[in-house]
Amino acid sequence: MTATETAPRATSVDAGAGHETDAGRPPAGLAGWFTTEDHKRIGRLYLGTALAFLVVGGVLGAVLGVERINSGLQVLTDTTFGQVYTLHGEVAVLLFLVPFFLGLATYLVPLQVGSPDIAFPRGSATAYWAYLLGGVLLLAAYAANGGPGGGSQVGTDLYLLSLALLTVAFCVALVSILTTALTLRAPGMTLARTPLFTWSVLVGGGLTLLASPVLLAQLVEMFIHHHFSGDFGGQASYARISWFWAVPQVYLLAVPAAGIAAEIVPVLTGGRLRNHRSGMAVIVALGILGFGAWSPPAAAAADFLYVVVGLAALLPALALVGLLGDTVRGGSFVRKAPLLLALGAVVHLLLGALAGAVQVVPGLQLRGTAWEAAQMHYTLYGAATLAAFAALWYWAPKIWGVVLGEAAGTAAFALTFWGAILLAAPDLVTGLVSDQRLQGGQFDDTGLVTAMNAASALGGALAVLGVLVVVGELLRRTRGRSAAGAAANPWGGHTLEWATTSPPPPGNFAEPVPPVTSATPLAGEATEATGATDREEVKR
């Protein structure tokens, strides 16, 4: 040992987490998972739980699809169809999409900004457990005949409480993530040099933090009213909850998807974003136009501002396509699963924005029809879920220390991309020719609509298969992973999370992060640093 040797640094995990040992190792077994304050573990918990809920949501979607194949109900009654329909939407948004992106951000944002830990780790852990509890209570509430159309007083109270708990959990998690991005950035990392995924979390998360309390306010009032009067208020009351995933608010959920695509495409095509700031501007525009906390649908359907914002939301989607298209043109398109998934997400975002722009035209009267379901499926399932899968494939080496298979990734892309197209496109036709309302389980039995319903159900089945492929591949790879983990930077990534081992050690970075001088601090160095071995691993 020499005199110049660096003494080991006390990581903030060691210092901040009472349950971690001096060596930075968490307690073994379940106790370690229950008591962890390590943002990487919390992030993995979020991702695993969100994927489990995605399977639940997929199964519910498949049941709804089967119901639509023929006119008339086979498995579900009128009431239960409505219940399963609303549960499907809530599981997709509140139990899968939002927590998935929160989990990804909890894991990645500290790494991307070069921080050894997340701000308020206990808050972050509490938010996860509140989310899990809220999710379980939501399912229990429906099982107890709660929900918007439920007949049970206690069940419906539980339903409203579970949604309130979820909303509070998301707010707490967001405060933790946003504070990390705002205050714990590495030296030299100005906001303008923030990686685009972190930037999208800042924008999307910031606006979600402002929109979620409005939902909470609605829930508090609805709970008091229902608990003491026993009256839920029917579909009008449900509309006060579901605005959270309606136009234009729905684009807020696609903001992280834009950040993920903007992060992946330059790296995997070998191109460069022509202008980092224009990428940031596109994300900001998408976020601002998607901030629909001001527009509960029942009141805003004919509102001029609402129509203008709905139409304008198309512009950032087009700008994103242009920006990434230019990047691909400047690089070389190599067929890799994360790239396919990311580009597929962008295509679906554009389709969703197009559908949304048409939907807000007052004269067409598309609100509440199958068109609305198609628009949501393009944006939430097509764009956001494909982006979530792209993120899994791209960051799996960093998160779990495994490289997910190319074949499985390509299959997941094909099933999800085409499944979402087939799921949504027929509903566009149905929305134009029929006023079939899905939520009430009332189906139009004319020949064209019946055929469209069958095609949509087939798309839903493909989408569920895509989910199963993703979950199966993740389980297969993570169960058989080697202790060595994956290469530090298998893709030649440009941002700081790739400067540390995969998965990262306690404290994230073995050495202090040097001052950051650009938005892509590892660009140009990645190939030299990782060498051929890393790239070969990806090929394998």
Add this chain to the structure above:
Amino acid sequence: MTATATATTTPTPAPDTGTAALPPAPEPRRRNVMLVGTVLTIAAGTMLTGGLLAAYFSAREITQAAGEAWPAEEILIAMPNATLFVAYLTLLMSSVTAQWAVSALSSRDRRTMYVAVGLTLMLGLAFVNALTFSWGQLGMVAGADPFSTTVYALTVSHLLVVVAAHVALLVVGFRALGGQFSARNREMVVSVAAFWHFAVAMGLVIWYSVWFLEGGP
């Protein structure tokens, strides 16, 4: 062994070999983590207040458009205006004492800080007591009419925010008794005081929007 290798492979403290080891690497500069987190929380709380008030005024407009009284005559008669005025004035005074605690810490006067924190907690509890007493005086039945429902939604939400502020201030108080915080290390105290001010501001907005506008001074 190089410095790099050591840093990556040795997670345990280095044994004393008689050689001089360099001090631990510096942590990245933490830029007001607590304060920024508090500001974000206050922003969310402001939107919560806005959402609740929007629901209140929306229900008020619909009810009045239907030609019904807002609030109902018996509620208006029972409204304890004086008690409510004193309750919210007490809350406003707690904002002064919360800031007094910060000021005392800045002046290295810990004893005064303890007094200020204690007074703030007492004034907050007095507000909670007065508010719950006023609920009893009003005799409103939650869920019976839109006024009762929205007013309970507003005041119960505010009560929860006040309770959260109490918990945060209690933590600060106990930590201060344990010897934490100083004139230079006061970020947590400033943050909790800022949250307390928010709780007070939320209360004053509710007082003006509901009790003052409907019940008069």
